[in-house]
Amino acid sequence: MERAIFEAIKLAVTKIPDDVVKSLREAYEKEDNPVAKFNLENILKAVEIGKRERIPVCQDTGTVTFFVEAGIKSPYLREIEEVITSALEKATKEIPLRPNTLDVLTNKNVGNLPIIHWELAKGDKIRIAILPKGGGSENCSALAMLTPAESFEGVKRAVVDRVKECGGKPCPPVIIGIGIGGSADFALKLAKKALLRPVGERHKDKRIAKFEGELLEEINSIGIGPMGMGGKTTALDVKVEITYRHPASFPVGIVFQCWAHRKAFLEISANGEVRVWQ
Amino acid sequence: MAVKLRTPLTEREVLKLKAGDLVYLSGVIYTARDLAHRKLLEKAPFDLRGAVIYHCGPIVQKESGRYRIVSAGPTTSARMNRHLEKILSMGIKGIIGKGGMNPEPFKEHRAVYFAFTGGAGSLAAKSVKRVLDVYWLEELGIPEAVWVLEVEDFPLIVGIDAFGNSLYSNPR
Numbered sequence: 001m002e003r004a005i006f007e008a009i010k011l012a013v014t015k016i017p018d019d020v021v022k023s024l025r026e027a028y029e030k031e032d033n034p035v036a037k038f039n040l041e042n043i044l045k046a047v048e049i050g051k052r053e054r055i056p057v058c059q060d061t062g063t064v065t066f067f068v069e070a071g072i073k074s075p076y077l078r079e080i081e082e083v084i085t086s087a088l089e090k091a092t093k094e095i096p097l098r099p100n101t102l103d104v105l106t107n108k109n110v111g112n113l114p115i116i117h118w119e120l121a122k123g124d125k126i127r128i129a130i131l132p133k134g135g136g137s138e139n140c141s142a143l144a145m146l147t148p149a150e151s152f153e154g155v156k157r158a159v160v161d162r163v164k165e166c167g168g169k170p171c172p173p174v175i176i177g178i179g180i181g182g183s184a185d186f187a188l189k190l191a192k193k194a195l196l197r198p199v200g201e202r203h204k205d206k207r208i209a210k211f212e213g214e215l216l217e218e219i220n221s222i223g224i225g226p227m228g229m230g231g232k233t234t235a236l237d238v239k240v241e242i243t244y245r246h247p248a249s250f251p252v253g254i255v256f257q258c259w260a261h262r263k264a265f266l267e268i269s270a271n272g273e274v275r276v277w278q
Numbered sequence: 279m280a281v282k283l284r285t286p287l288t289e290r291e292v293l294k295l296k297a298g299d300l301v302y303l304s305g306v307i308y309t310a311r312d313l314a315h316r317k318l319l320e321k322a323p324f325d326l327r328g329a330v331i332y333h334c335g336p337i338v339q340k341e342s343g344r345y346r347i348v349s350a351g352p353t354t355s356a357r358m359n360r361h362l363e364k365i366l367s368m369g370i371k372g373i374i375g376k377g378g379m380n381p382e383p384f385k386e387h388r389a390v391y392f393a394f395t396g397g398a399g400s401l402a403a404k405s406v407k408r409v410l411d412v413y414w415l416e417e418l419g420i421p422e423a424v425w426v427l428e429v430e431d432f433p434l435i436v437g438i439d440a441f442g443n444s445l446y447s448n449p450r
Binding site for chain 2: 034035038039042043045046049050053055056057058059060061096097098099100102107108109134135136139167168169171223224226227228229230258259260
C-alpha cells in the first residue's frame, strides 16, 4: 500500500495529466503573442521532460494534499494516515521531492508532511485524491464573504478582481476552483476540491456550467496571459461547486492552481488491491 | 532580438537590452529566495558586482558526494520586492524570476529583470551544467539555501529593462 501511494505521488509530480496537457496545447495553438508563445512552448517542453525522465516538472512539489474518502468498513482505516505519511517521506528522498514543510516558529525545514482532509463514506473502500500544490498559486487563495444580495454577480467580481490582483504570481494559465456556500472554512475546502474535476469538463447542473463558461471567458478577456506577460490564455478552466448557505451569508472560496496541475487518484479495496489513475 | 550573454554582466550590456528581448545566459548565477535575501543583505560571502540572482528553490539530489540539480524553475519574485532596492544597490545587474517586480529600482540602478517560465523546472534544470558551491545549506535547508550554479544558454525573456519598461501589467 505504501508503494502504491509512493507511485501515485510520483505519477502526480512527474506527469501532468492528459486533460491539462490537452488544454495547454490548445492554448499554444491559438496564441499569437511571441512572449506568450515562448512561455507556452517552455511549458510543453517541461511537461515532456518530466514524463520522459520521470523527474518533477516543477521544482515546487508543493504541500502534498490528500483528500481521503474512507469507507467505514475498510480494514485499513487504522493504518492509512501512517502509511500516507511514510510514503510521502520516502517520495521526498527517492523521487526526490523538495522538502517543503517548515516549522512556523523556528523556520526549520522538517521535510514534507501531508495535509489530509478526511471524509467518511459507506462501504469498504478507501479512495484518495492527491494534490501536490505549489506555494505561488496557493498564496493567491482568497475568501470573499459576500452579502446574499451580491449573489453570482458578486462572485464574478470577486474572482475577476483577484485574478487581476495576482497577475503572473500564480503561474498562469491557471485553473480556478470556486466554492460557494457553507461556512468560511467549508467554502475554501470546496473550492480546493473543485480542482479535482477534469479540465475541460463542465458542471452537471446547466446553470453552474453556464456560469463557469462565462467566468472563464471574462478572465481570459483581461489579457494577463501566461506568466502575466500578456496573451490570450490566463485561465485554462474554472470549476465551481456549491453547497447550502446560511440566510445571512454568501461565502465564496477562491483557490488558484498553476498550469502544473498535478493530481493522482487511488482506490484501495478491502482485499488490499490498489488501483492508481490520473 | 536574441542575445547571448555571460556573467558577470556589465552596465553596457544591460543598457542594450529591451523588454521582450530573448537572452541566452551563460556563466555563474546564485539562487536566493526569502530567507537568503536577508542573509545576503547582512553579509554577502561572494562578490555581487555584475552578479545575477535567481529567485529559485531547486530540488537537489546528492549523488556520490556531488550535488545534482533535478528541477529548478523560478519562484514568485514579488515576494522579494521589499529587498529589491538594497539588493540592486549592492551592484547586482540581473535578477531571474517569474511574475515580475517593481520596475522603478531597475531603472534607478540600471539592472534588468529576466523572466523564465514558472513551473518549467524540469526544462530549467537542463540549462544547469553543474553546482559550483552552496551557502547556508545546513541553516536554511535545500530550497532556501544559496546555490551557486553554472548555467549554459539559459533561455530568458527580458521582463523589465534598465529603462523601467515592463512586460507586466500588474507587477505588485
